[in-house]
Amino acid sequence: MSQKNQTLGEFIIENQASFKYSSGELSRLINSVRLAAKVVNHEVNKAGLVDIIGAAGETNIQGEDQQKLDVYANEKFIQTLTNRNIVCGIASEEEDDYVSINSQDENNQNKYVVLIDPLDGSSNIDVNVSVGTIFSVYRRITPVGTPVTIDDFLQKGSQQVAAGYVVYGTSTMLVYTTGDGVNGFTLNPAIGTFYLSHPNMQFPLDGRIYSVNEGNYIHFPQGIKNYIKYCQMEEGDRPYTSRYIGSLVSDFHRNMIKGGIYMYPKSSKNSNGKLRLLYECNPMAFLAEQANGKASDGFNRIMDIEPTELHQRVPFICGSKNMVEKAEEFMRNAEN
Numbered sequence: 656m657s658q659k660n661q662t663l664g665e666f667i668i669e670n671q672a673s674f675k676y677s678s679g680e681l682s683r684l685i686n687s688v689r690l691a692a693k694v695v696n697h698e699v700n701k702a703g704l705v706d707i708i709g710a711a712g713e714t715n716i717q718g719e720d721q722q723k724l725d726v727y728a729n730e731k732f733i734q735t736l737t738n739r740n741i742v743c744g745i746a747s748e749e750e751d752d753y754v755s756i757n758s759q760d761e762n763n764q765n766k767y768v769v770l771i772d773p774l775d776g777s778s779n780i781d782v783n784v785s786v787g788t789i790f791s792v793y794r795r796i797t798p799v800g801t802p803v804t805i806d807d808f809l810q811k812g813s814q815q816v817a818a819g820y821v822v823y824g825t826s827t828m829l830v831y832t833t834g835d836g837v838n839g840f841t842l843n844p845a846i847g848t849f850y851l852s853h854p855n856m857q858f859p860l861d862g863r864i865y866s867v868n869e870g871n872y873i874h875f876p877q878g879i880k881n882y883i884k885y886c887q888m889e890e891g892d893r894p895y896t897s898r899y900i901g902s903l904v905s906d907f908h909r910n911m912i913k914g915g916i917y918m919y920p921k922s923s924k925n926s927n928g929k930l931r932l933l934y935e936c937n938p939m940a941f942l943a944e945q946a947n948g949k950a951s952d953g954f955n956r957i958m959d960i961e962p963t964e965l966h967q968r969v970p971f972i973c974g975s976k977n978m979v980e981k982a983e984e985f986m987r988n989a990e991n
């Protein structure tokens with residue numbers, strides 16, 4: 656049984672046997688994420704001091720201005736996962752297409768692909784507000800030793816073998832699941848070691864926090880408008896509190912600890928919402944369900960959605976189970 660203050664390394668060794676499919680590779684993969692997280696954390700923490708904040712002058716496939724820290728984090732995670740020869744392919748928010756990692760080498764027995772949002776909450780970088788990294792891991796479905804194909808990446812969220820995030824906040828935490836619950840590790844920056852600080856994280860069934868960009872209110876579907884009004888009404892334990900950080904990882908993390916719901920709905924401005932299914936919604940949905948929470952697009956379970964494109968967007972509602980089900984009820988009623 657894992658006990659608090661165990662190091663991440665001790666935890667991985669102790670739980671390696673429970674990693675499905677893992678011949679130690681998944682453990683090494685999580686260790687690589689740990690290393691990359693420490694490197695990125697170092698840059699995030701001094702972003703104001705060096706020429707690393709601000710736009711990189713490029714735009715990514717999403718048409719979004721790439722912030723330098725987005726580019727830096729993307730390079731570090733890809734470099735770490737490549738150099739340690741653990742995965743056969745990587746897809747990233749900051750890369751137009753997936754990257755094959757020696758997968759055509761018949762001696763390459765690596766069987767995992769990783770999808771990442773290297774820097775989540777980009778709008779917060781220049782204003783010293785918390786940001787994150789999100790990762791999602793699948794077993795490849797094409798034969799080992801052959802080139803990876805897009806099919807290795809377009810898998811339903813229910814097929815993930817691991818998922819997690821790093822939150823670069825007042826402290827830096829790595830929170831992940833391999834399908835056996837969710838555990839949170841806090842970095843001691845003085846010695847560069849992650850310690851198990853939040854064993855077996857669980858969403859409270861109910862909460863009193865709702866997180867949504869209300870600046871888009873007039874563009875939301877009627878069901879979402881009705882649910883937001885429900886949150887604001889004087890009745891029972893309501894009105895709820897509105898908290899929106901502008902970083903999915905940070906809002907999700909707070910809501911998982913305190914109870915709450917995060918929504919990025921579709922709108923007349925974004926017909927499928929803003930968040931990407933493969934490297935934002937699916938990993939956060941895996942974590943949510945492993946922590947007794949829920950994640951849907953308002954009508955369907957996120958992890959049942961059949962992906963069609965690498966960067967496809969879906970509406971996203973995630974958090975405390977009873978709150979998500981109440982929002983879904985408003986969405987259904989508005990449709991009838």
Ligand SMILES: O=P(O)(O)OC[C@H]1O[C@](O)(COP(=O)(O)O)[C@@H](O)[C@@H]1O
Pocket residue numbers: 748772774775776777778868901902903904929930
């Ligand atoms: O500024 P908006 O439109 O409310 O969007 C904020 C949302 O967009 C995101 O920043 C999207 O993620 P990226 O920063 O990785 O593009 C989420 O983290 C956040 O919840």
Ligand SMILES: [Mg+2]
Pocket residue numbers: 772774775776903935
């Ligand atoms: Mg993001």
Ligand SMILES: [Mg+2]
Pocket residue numbers: 725748772773774775776777
């Ligand atoms: Mg991002």
